Amino acid sequence: xxxxxxxxxxAGELRRAIYxxxxxxxxxxxxxxxxxxxxxVSRNTVRLALGELVNEGLVSRTPxxxxxxxxxxxxxxxxxMELIPSTVRQEAFARAVLSEGRQPSQAIEVALIxxxxxxxxxxxxxxxxxxxxxxxLRFVDGQPFNTNDSYFPLAIVVDSEITxxxxxxxxxxxxxxxxxxxxxxxxxxxxxRMPTPEETQxxxxxxxxxxxxxxxxxxxxxxxxxxxxxxVLPADKHLIRYELEQR
Numbered sequence: 001x002x003x004x005x006x007x008x009x010x011a012g013e014l015r016r017a018i019y020x021x022x023x024x025x026x027x028x029x030x031x032x033x034x035x036x037x038x039x040x041v042s043r044n045t046v047r048l049a050l051g052e053l054v055n056e057g058l059v060s061r062t063p064x065x066x067x068x069x070x071x072x073x074x075x076x077x078x079x080x081m082e083l084i085p086s087t088v089r090q091e092a093f094a095r096a097v098l099s100e101g102r103q104p105s106q107a108i109e110v111a112l113i114x115x116x117x118x119x120x121x122x123x124x125x126x127x128x129x130x131x132x133x134x135x136x137l138r139f140v141d142g143q144p145f146n147t148n149d150s151y152f153p154l155a156i157v158v159d160s161e162i163t164x165x166x167x168x169x170x171x172x173x174x175x176x177x178x179x180x181x182x183x184x185x186x187x188x189x190x191x192x193r194m195p196t197p198e199e200t201q202x203x204x205x206x207x208x209x210x211x212x213x214x215x216x217x218x219x220x221x222x223x224x225x226x227x228x229x230x231x232v233l234p235a236d237k238h239l240i241r242y243e244l245e246q247r
Contacts, residue, residue: 091171
């Protein structure tokens with residue numbers, strides 16, 4: 001039997017044990033020696049099988065402890081709900097995390113920049129125009145979960161809370177409404193890729209973890225773009241769900 005078939009067979013049995021709950025998050029997998037004996041395969045075959053599970057985000061290798069089953073509890077994101085008025089004065093991310101009984105937090109940096117062409121084009125800014133960017137590293141239960149960088153034309157948000165590096169509990173969207181630039185239309189682009197080295201470090205990603213890049217452009221009643229929000233979402237931690245209704 002070919003080696004590739006053998007390691008795929010070992011990986012398949014471990015994968016089934018994880019998906020059926022026989023192996024739960026935090027459980028240790030059998031040692032390489034035990035797997036060799038159980039499946040009558042070589043150490044190299046076992047390592048190839050474990051490497052496949054690592055690349056799928058199902059397990060992680062912990063020094064001096066072994067191979068551990070990772071927690072698979074993706075955060076449900078419903079983008080269509082972001083612009084629906086809510087009586088709860090919380091931004092959408094915090095609301096989603098709290099609804100699952102988990103604890104959100106974030107680190108915020110604010111800067112005045114000349115945005116990259118990709119952002120400037122979406123905001124329809126003239127050359128050398130200045131934008132405000134709110135860069136956020138967002139956490140769930142103390143663990144890095146995603147990044148969210150929101151860009152605003154300086155002329156619209158100058159002297160508002162958006163230009164200060166503190167948490168805006170009710171969300172920047174509500175501030176835009178108060179400034180007379182509430183978003184009435186949004187355009188979403190979602191793509192997938194492998195993370196950059198900086199993203200891997202910042203989000204503490206396991207090897208082989210892809211990310212989704214979710215870009216939302218918000219337009220006010222004059223059809224002027226007032227916000228570009230770019231989120232980097234580790235694919236193993238997020239589920240994006242759109243609910244569409246025929247009219």
